Amino acid sequence: QLRKFVPDSSVTVDLEAIELESNMTFQPQPARIVDRDVRNLRNRSITVVKVVWEGSPDGEATWELESKMLEHYPHLF
Numbered sequence: 001q002l003r004k005f006v007p008d009s010s011v012t013v014d015l016e017a018i019e020l021e022s023n024m025t026f027q028p029q030p031a032r033i034v035d036r037d038v039r040n041l042r043n044r045s046i047t048v049v050k051v052v053w054e055g056s057p058d059g060e061a062t063w064e065l066e067s068k069m070l071e072h073y074p075h076l077f
Helices: 066-072
Strands: 032-040 045-053 062-065
Touching: 032 066, 045 066, 062 066
Parallel strands: none
Antiparallel strands: 032 045, 045 062
């Protein structure tokens, strides 16, 4: 279920600290891997890792495929 977004005025974003690409897009960099899990599907297993991204608020992380993270960011492993 969706809830109405309530902005938090105590959280500010320093616009000077955001580095944009030449095509005006932003690609965040991973800070660290905090967890690892194996998701079982019907006939195969997929390994995922929980990644904390630079500049994200505390406690916010995303689950990403381990194979993709290893391919793009091998220094995290």
